[in-house]
Amino acid sequence: MSSENTGTAPITSPTPRPKTTGLHVGEPAPGCKKVDPILVADHVHRQFGGVTAVDVDHLEIPRGAITALIGPNGAGKTTLFNLLTGFDKPDTGTWEFEGKSLSGVAAYKVARRGLVRTFQLTKALGLLTVMDNMKLGATGQRGEKFWQSMIPAIWRSQDAEIEDRAMDLLQRFKLDAKVDDFAASLSGGQRKLLEMARALMTKPTLVMLDEPMAGVNPALTQSLLDHILDLKDEGMTVLFVEHDMHMVRHIADWVVVMAEGRIVAEGDPHEVMKNPAVIDAYLGAHQDVDLGIATGRIAVAEGGEAQGMTAQEIVDEGEAEEAALNREEKR
Numbered sequence: 001m002s003s004e005n006t007g008t009a010p011i012t013s014p015t016p017r018p019k020t021t022g023l024h025v026g027e028p029a030p031g032c033k034k035v036d037p038i039l040v041a042d043h044v045h046r047q048f049g050g051v052t053a054v055d056v057d058h059l060e061i062p063r064g065a066i067t068a069l070i071g072p073n074g075a076g077k078t079t080l081f082n083l084l085t086g087f088d089k090p091d092t093g094t095w096e097f098e099g100k101s102l103s104g105v106a107a108y109k110v111a112r113r114g115l116v117r118t119f120q121l122t123k124a125l126g127l128l129t130v131m132d133n134m135k136l137g138a139t140g141q142r143g144e145k146f147w148q149s150m151i152p153a154i155w156r157s158q159d160a161e162i163e164d165r166a167m168d169l170l171q172r173f174k175l176d177a178k179v180d181d182f183a184a185s186l187s188g189g190q191r192k193l194l195e196m197a198r199a200l201m202t203k204p205t206l207v208m209l210d211e212p213m214a215g216v217n218p219a220l221t222q223s224l225l226d227h228i229l230d231l232k233d234e235g236m237t238v239l240f241v242e243h244d245m246h247m248v249r250h251i252a253d254w255v256v257v258m259a260e261g262r263i264v265a266e267g268d269p270h271e272v273m274k275n276p277a278v279i280d281a282y283l284g285a286h287q288d289v290d291l292g293i294a295t296g297r298i299a300v301a302e303g304g305e306a307q308g309m310t311a312q313e314i315v316d317e318g319e320a321e322e323a324a325l326n327r328e329e330k331r
């Protein structure tokens with residue numbers, strides 16, 4: 001099995017890696033401009049009956065960085081993902097990807113343009129093997145074209161290329177031993193990894209991950225964080241939804257906060273978590289409530305040791321970490 005020149009060789013640089021800074025223009029306020037946005041959305045609105053799920057006035061996602069989309073349950077994060085990737089239609093709104101309109105473009109075409117997403121609840125097809133799931137992720141297959149499909153040599157060589165890329169990705173996500181297993185036999189965490197690996201089959205430029213860590217075994221979360229950082233190292237832009245503030249702080253260069261359908265704050269992870277609008281969005285008046293409990297999975301991220309932290313303690317820890325990183329950079 002050849003693995004050369006496929007661009008998927010494992011990258012072993014350890015976390016933490018340097019954050020990408022200087023992403024925004026002016027004050028880091030909701031809807032603020034970015035120096036080099038890859039995705040720009042305007043007036044995106046989606047109503048379900050009496051519920052306004054998404055009401056985003058303006059949003060820019062910075063290119064080449066990792067942006068976390070956070071917000072309490074029901075804030076509209078998944079709905080926004082669905083809209084931007086063509087899995088749902090907004091009542092109003094336009095958005096551009098790489099400078100070209102993407103509004104109203106069907107999901108499969110969105111993927112071909114270089115924007116892929118994963119789902120909060122995994123969509124791996126249980127009755128297909130892991131390899132077949134990976135192959136379904138590949139787009140622009142020459143074999144799909146009628147005339148070319150008459151010439152088996154063309155699709156055979158392409159099939160081999162696709163399998164090579166799939167195997168590389170499966171190795172990287174430590175799923176290569178499962179290549180012939182049905183996806184249904186994988187654990188929840190492995191299915192998440194399969195979904196991420198499958199998304200990468202299209203060589204995307206923007207990867208949108210909806211709660212990539214949810215249901216992933218704690219032993220795998222560190223490697224998953226590394227995988228996400230690797231995507232950035234390879235030049236991809238990442239937008240991910242995550243409830244766990246520790247993970248957000250560790251890997252995000254930029255954070256966008258949603259509440260009740262709107263963008264309520266934006267900023268770098270350390271700053272944004274001090275923002276009263278963010279603490280309010282999560283906790284309402286109960287600022288002494290444990291943000292770890294409010295957000296669900298901090299204990300998983302930290303191997304259990306971080307249980308019982310208050311919002312203030314998380315902010316303090318973040319500041320200590322930031323100071324340590326600054327010291328490191330100066331050295």
Ligand SMILES: Nc1ncnc2c1ncn2[C@@H]1O[C@H](COP(=O)(O)OP(=O)(O)OP(=O)(O)O)[C@@H](O)[C@H]1O
Nearest residue numbers: 048051053071072073074075076077078079080120
């Ligand atoms: N298909 C739908 N039909 C009706 N209401 C919906 C639908 N999808 C989402 N909603 C509602 O829209 C709001 C936003 O939901 P969404 O799933 O986008 O939130 P979220 O931020 O992803 O939450 P979570 O963190 O729990 O995943 C919620 O009030 C939800 O109940």
Ligand SMILES: [Mg+2]
Nearest residue numbers: 077078079120
């Ligand atoms: Mg969601």
